[in-house]
Each structure stands twice: as C-alpha cells, then as structure tokens.
Amino acid sequence: MSGKIKITIIEPSEIVTTGLKRLIEQNGSFNVVKTFSTLQEYGEMPNGNPDIIIINPMIVSDTGSSDPRSLLQANDNTAVMAINYGPYDEDAFRSYDGYISIFNTREQIEKRLSVAQKNTSDKETYDDSNELSLREREILTAVAKGKTNKEIADEFNISIHTVISHRKNISHKLGINSIAGLTIYAVMNKLLDVDDF
C-alpha cells in the first residue's frame, strides 16, 4: 500500500461514494482507505492522515463552518477537496485545496486529485507564521500613514509590484484588508502614534 495516495471520502450518498471509489481506484496510484457518510462517523475514528480528504461541501456548510480544514482537523499536508454537485461558482470552493465535479471524466478527476495532492504536500516551505517581518512592519506603517503604493515603492526603493505583494501578505497574516483596519492594527501595536492621523 505504501506509495499509493491515500484518500478518505466523506459523503452521505452511498451511490456517490461507491461510484467515486470505483473510478478513482481504477488508477493504481490511488487508494480509497476510508469512507464515511457523516462528519460524526469521521470524528469517531482516527483519521489516519490520508493524503486527500474528499468531502461533500454541504456537510461543511451545514455546520456553519467556512473552514473545512480546521473542521476536519486535517494535517497541513492533507489536501481537502470538495465534490461539486452543480451550479456552483468556483468561488464556493476557495476554502478547499481543489474540487472535483460529478460531471468530470475519470481522467479529469485523476488530474485534479494529483494536482491538489502535490500542491498541498509542497506547501511545507510556506511561511505559516503570522509574525510580520521587519520589512512588512515598515510597509504597514507607511500604508497606515496613508502613503500610496507608488510613494512606498520610491521610499523603499522597490517595485510597485513588490509593494503590492507585501501588502497582500500583510493582509493575509493579520486578517485585515482595509487601510482603516490596518491603521488600527498599527496604532494598537504602537507602530504608529495615535495622534498621527
């Protein structure tokens, strides 16, 4: 069994589960190790660190959660994928590492599984700490002072593209997108004086 990509399916419909398992396993490199019909069943068993968890997204949205990874307590190198049943935007699956559609061909499904698995297992080098780097703190301070991307680029002698990429990382780390919100963070963390604005 070693070397095979281990897959867990969480899906209430036995038809879907059985069909999906049959399709996936026709390719020798995938192995569906466990199937569950409810989240509760999944929770009662040790999850066995599969490489991929495929879950019906209704199960996730019914809990009110928008973060399937933490709901499933999945490991960082487990890819969490959704099954797309119909008229959904891709946007609906942004919180997943990928999705397969019930209208996909076997080849498409294999490809999507491989891509999601590869992207997730490569993620180890990704900086997951939410600490801002020194440079990010400097840029955040400048943003909070109301400087434009162009002004910041000139001040730090970097390209506008780099400024934008720093700003994206800052917002991602802090969970704050608006300039007003970033200013609050800067003041609370004493990067900026309260009288500065």
Added chain:
Amino acid sequence: MNNHIFTAKTKMAEIITDYSLLTIIDRLNIKLGFGDASIDEICRRHNLSTDLFMMICRVYAIDGFAPDISNLTKSDIPKLIGYLQRTHKYWIESFFPNLHTNIHTMLESCDERSAKILNKFYDDYDDEIQKHLDYEENTVFPYIISLGEGKKDLANKFRIKDFEENHSNIEEKLHDLKNIVIKYLPESASQQSRINVLNEIFKIENDLNKHSVIENKILIPLVSKYE
C-alpha cells in the same frame, strides 16, 4: 436550511428551518401561518413570482450559488426592489444602531488609545454605509423603478452599469472589525461586551454577503436586460 432540493410544490412551512429563511419571507411581506400551502400557492397569493422567491432562498441556502435569471421578467423588478429596500431599512433602523450601542459599551472598557481609534474607525464605517445605502435608495432604485414603469428618462444619464462599477464593498471593514475584536483588542476589554459585538457581526455578515449576491447577480443582470 439543510435541504436545498425544494421545488415549487414543497410546502412553504417545510423550508422555514432557519433564521435567514425567516428573514427572507418577512422582507417579502409574506405573513406566517401558511398551513400546508405550497411555495407556489403562497407566492401566487402574494403576487410574487415563484422563480424569484426560490432564487432568493437558494442564494441564502447555498454558498456560491450562481443564479440563472433567464426566467425572470420585468414584473419581478419591483418585488426585488421592495425586498432590497426592506433589507436596508432593517439594517439602518435596527442592525447598525444596535451594533453601534454594543461597540460603545465595549469601548468603555478599553484603554483610551484603542477606544479613540476604534471609535473613529466605526464612525467612518457608519458614514460609508450611509452613503452606500443613500446612493442605492436615491439614485439606483428610483432609476430602476422608473425603467420598470416604462418611463425612459433620456435626460437621466444614469445606467445600471454605473451602479455595477460603483458598487463598493461594505463587508470588508466589518470583516476587519471582527478580526480586530477577536485578535488584536487588548485582553483588558470586557469579554462580555466583545462577545456581544461579535455576535452582532456574525448575524449580519452572511446577510451582507448574500445581499451583494442578489444585487450583483440578480438585480444588475435583470435590469440590464430591459435597458
């Protein structure tokens, strides 16, 4: 609503299973006490298109739902506007004042520094909301209503695409405020008052998101069909 597989023949009472669906029928002026009447029957009684009703329900019930407006017609426009106006009314008269009161209570227990900046942040946000809704109520909706009545005011240069381009995102700052209260406000701020603020935000977040979907993916494409 757990089960989004409902049809026009489903009993209306069966789909009212959570807070958001209850809100929808109230905003569409549908009164409770359906007995065993179907969605179709109730909609007919209220002179409301079943397609429109089910579309709004699905927007709320299914995250990422992409509405298909091909069955909607001009006569759905006033109903849709009425729905959006009632939503705005609820936000302005009830939700935001409530949030405001809760935020003030929370800030009373904060250090002066945090209180000062958060106060300013919220006041600015309040202005932004007011402007956003005023624009819709005073410019966008009157234009759509007159269009629906068949009046083409050629002097009015406004077109629905201007709305599409100017439709700002009012969810962003609320999302930021939520994370600030959860992550960054110092521990000294009273726990209960923080929880009250967060509960208010959780209540409205989904409503704001779904409201944008209805405006961007139903209202705008529907109106542009008739321009």
